[in-house]
Amino acid sequence: MIEPNRQGEVWVFAEQEDEHLSDVSLELCGKARELADRLNVSMGAVLIGWNVRELSYRLIALGADNVYHVHDTRLEHYRTLPYARVMCQLIQKHEPQIVLYGATAQGRDLAPRIASAMRAGLTADCTDLDIGAYTEPKTKTVHENLLLQVRPAFGGNIIATIINCDRWPQMATVREGVMRLNDADPGRRGQIVEEAIEFDDFDLSVKLIERHREKRTVDLKAARTIVAGGAGVANAQDFQLIHELAGAIGGAVGASRGAVDAGYISKEYQVGQTGTTVRPALYIACGVSGAVQHRAGMEESAKIIAINWDKDAPIFGVAHYGIVGDLRKVIPMMIKAIRQKD
Amino acid sequence: MPYQCIVCVKQVPDTANVTGDAMKADGTVNRGALPAVFNPDDLHALEAALAVRDEHGGSVTAITMGPLGATEVLRECLYRGADRVALVSDRRAAASDTLATSYILAQAVRTVGNFDIVFCGRQAIDGDTAQVGPQMAEKLGLPQITYFEQFIDLSDHQARVRRNVGNGWEVLDVRLPVLVTTLDTANRPRPASARRVMRAKRARAAAEIDREVDAAMKQATDSERQAEKDARVGALRDHGLLIEQYDLDDIHADLKWCGIAGSPTRVHRVQSIVLTKEGFKAVEPTEEGVREMIHELIVDHTLG
Ligand SMILES: Cc1cc2nc3c(=O)[nH]c(=O)nc-3n(C[C@H](O)[C@H](O)[C@H](O)COP(=O)(O)OP(=O)(O)OC[C@H]3O[C@@H](n4cnc5c(N)ncnc54)[C@H](O)[C@@H]3O)c2cc1C
Numbered sequence: 097m098i099e100p101n102r103q104g105e106v107w108v109f110a111e112q113e114d115e116h117l118s119d120v121s122l123e124l125c126g127k128a129r130e131l132a133d134r135l136n137v138s139m140g141a142v143l144i145g146w147n148v149r150e151l152s153y154r155l156i157a158l159g160a161d162n163v164y165h166v167h168d169t170r171l172e173h174y175r176t177l178p179y180a181r182v183m184c185q186l187i188q189k190h191e192p193q194i195v196l197y198g199a200t201a202q203g204r205d206l207a208p209r210i211a212s213a214m215r216a217g218l219t220a221d222c223t224d225l226d227i228g229a230y231t232e233p234k235t236k237t238v239h240e241n242l243l244l245q246v247r248p249a250f251g252g253n254i255i256a257t258i259i260n261c262d263r264w265p266q267m268a269t270v271r272e273g274v275m276r277l278n279d280a281d282p283g284r285r286g287q288i289v290e291e292a293i294e295f296d297d298f299d300l301s302v303k304l305i306e307r308h309r310e311k312r313t314v315d316l317k318a319a320r321t322i323v324a325g326g327a328g329v330a331n332a333q334d335f336q337l338i339h340e341l342a343g344a345i346g347g348a349v350g351a352s353r354g355a356v357d358a359g360y361i362s363k364e365y366q367v368g369q370t371g372t373t374v375r376p377a378l379y380i381a382c383g384v385s386g387a388v389q390h391r392a393g394m395e396e397s398a399k400i401i402a403i404n405w406d407k408d409a410p411i412f413g414v415a416h417y418g419i420v421g422d423l424r425k426v427i428p429m430m431i432k433a434i435r436q437k438d
Numbered sequence: 439m440p441y442q443c444i445v446c447v448k449q450v451p452d453t454a455n456v457t458g459d460a461m462k463a464d465g466t467v468n469r470g471a472l473p474a475v476f477n478p479d480d481l482h483a484l485e486a487a488l489a490v491r492d493e494h495g496g497s498v499t500a501i502t503m504g505p506l507g508a509t510e511v512l513r514e515c516l517y518r519g520a521d522r523v524a525l526v527s528d529r530r531a532a533a534s535d536t537l538a539t540s541y542i543l544a545q546a547v548r549t550v551g552n553f554d555i556v557f558c559g560r561q562a563i564d565g566d567t568a569q570v571g572p573q574m575a576e577k578l579g580l581p582q583i584t585y586f587e588q589f590i591d592l593s594d595h596q597a598r599v600r601r602n603v604g605n606g607w608e609v610l611d612v613r614l615p616v617l618v619t620t621l622d623t624a625n626r627p628r629p630a631s632a633r634r635v636m637r638a639k640r641a642r643a644a645a646e647i648d649r650e651v652d653a654a655m656k657q658a659t660d661s662e663r664q665a666e667k668d669a670r671v672g673a674l675r676d677h678g679l680l681i682e683q684y685d686l687d688d689i690h691a692d693l694k695w696c697g698i699a700g701s702p703t704r705v706h707r708v709q710s711i712v713l714t715k716e717g718f719k720a721v722e723p724t725e726e727g728v729r730e731m732i733h734e735l736i737v738d739h740t741l742g
Contacts, residue, residue: 176572176582201584201585204569205572207569208536209572212540212573215702218569220565245703254710258704258706259704301581302611304610305609307608308606309606364604416718417719418718418720419731420723422723429728433729433731433732437736
């Protein structure tokens with residue numbers, strides 16, 4: 097843990113794999129830049145790997161003032177222990193006030209390990225980040241300019257704001273797609289700071305024997321239209337209707353966790369706080385109740401159609417078109433209406 | 439070689455059935471208002487541990503931290519084949535965030551004894567943070583294998599494991615002891631065995647016996663009640679059915695790392711969000727209504 101350090105930078109862990117920066121790291125640069133400007137401090141990115149120095153320029157173009165670059169053959173592929181060692185040493189050395197991570201397989205493996213070693217706080221899957229004050233309820237001590245870590249709390253329509261007043265750095269993970277990707281400014285200036293880290297035997301004790309990566313098969317973020325099915329679809333057979341409607345519109349299929357848990361479709365299709373965040377031109381929610389965790393992933397869609405037979409379902413609160421009815425009847429009508437148009 | 443396995447399990451509110459009064463004003467969960475279930479990923483962690491023991495010998499000890507009612511998941515562990523179970527329960531642990539929780543669980547793991555492999559579920563459905571496993575590993579000074587799917591090889595103090603990172607997989611070699619967080623694709627949890635249920639359904643922690651005796655013997659004197667408690671606890675112990683129970687002192691926890699004091703994160707505020715009704719259009723569930731809507735969407739170039 098480090099003491100609160102008001103001059104500390106705002107950092108992003110710049111996750112890369114096979115010499116590509118993850119989308120979420122790029123998105124986080126924009127947010128970190130904004131937070132750093134609010135706090136009047138610099139923004140830093142930590143880039144770890146082998147032969148990835150080039151990626152620094154991308155991070156600088158997206159807002160980084162300093163890129164802390166750690167270059168070592170042993171860091172070519174992500175492994176928990178040496179990466180955690182690098183992050184902890186750099187945090188201790190530079191005392192950033194905020195460190196943000198993508199809530200990816202890598203970020204969710206790494207960030208808690210660092211939080212534990214630093215005895216610092218960590219909030220998972222934030223849907224918004226802001227700067228604000230916090231007053232301790234008992235002592236009335238006011239802490240200005242803290243990182244407000246906003247995350248839906250389960251149980252209906254509730255959003256919790258989490259803070260960490262004294263055991264810094266303030267750390268959070270954010271899912272891909274939640275923050276907007278800023279335009280890169282190739283003219284921006286920044287510094288690449290070379291850092292060298294020593295490892296001990298324990299750090300290097302886990303050996304990577306084999307590694308396989310697949311191309312992304314489901315790309316919900318790129319879809320212009322998404323037809324999402326929820327638990328209200330009621331069985332795997334009826335889920336075919338969702339595929340048919342998506343086919344008719346030329347859109348992608350998405351799902352709520354209710355549908356994923358029921359086994360109608362696999363987890364990659366889940367939209368929401370712990371799935372993908374999407375902003376398509378049109379989002380059609382069928383048999384989705386509209387829990388806050390689901391809405392967190394779709395409410396910024398340009399147009400939303402909700403089909404639900406419960407007129408009080410919260411999904412109608414974010415919809416532009418609401419159809420109160422049985423999806424098994426309404427979806428075929430929609431397919432028909434679309435087909436008749438051409 | 440036999441392996442001593444420890445499994446960390448959690449009783450969670452069933453988030454699939456959340457109702458209105460499930461949240462308290464301070465943003466914490468009103469656990470009482472929700473049915474409690476065995477955290478789904480933890481069943482896979484338990485199964486992974488049982489499979490190691492069945493193949494190589496050794497033991498499986500399940501630990502949970504929670505209120506007294508959490509013994510329900512420990513009995514479930516016994517029904518499925520755990521050898522030993524322990525409850526960590528202490529009011530001073532209340533309001534622990536993931537960091538304080540991982541500290542307490544790490545102390546509990548140290549207390550229950552020697553181990554080769556600690557199994558956790560990937561994450562718990564009440565928060566989905568997936569933080570406690572990696573944080574415990576760090577506290578215990580162990581390497582961590584998150585998203586564990588399979589032991590490809592386990593011999594002596596060396597394991598070859600496969601982990602699934604969503605967009606691919608990895609095979610890693612690691613020396614024991616190690617902590618793994620288990621995916622639901624790792625295995626199919628075995629059902630409870632009827633024979634074990636018959637045997638273990640009477641398993642209780644000492645504090646549960648206290649409660650039962652106090653409720654059943656309201657009229658009795660303190661010493662009569664105490665005698666009954668001692669008798670029942672003794673009988674359970676003799677049959678190997680006494681659920682071990684620890685408080686923070688028993689696990690030598692430093693209170694400054696537990697509960698609120700040990701939790702860097704605080705809930706600043708909770709908001710009920712007001713949904714924007716602006717620009718909302720009710721569409722009749724008829725051919726006509728649907729056709730009109732599709733038409734509008736084509737006109738404004740949302741479709742086509
Ligand atoms: C930490 C955490 C993270 C979470 N992350 C996510 C996430 O990323 N994404 C997500 O989606 N959820 C997430 N959830 C779960 C979320 O809280 C809800 O449980 C889930 O979104 C509910 O899915 P659903 O709307 O499909 O199901 P339900 O809530 O069961 O809703 C089904 C709806 O279908 C309607 N219906 C039923 N039959 C019909 C019919 N024939 N015609 C029309 N309508 C019908 C019903 O009226 C109902 O409104 C998370 C929960 C937690 C605790």
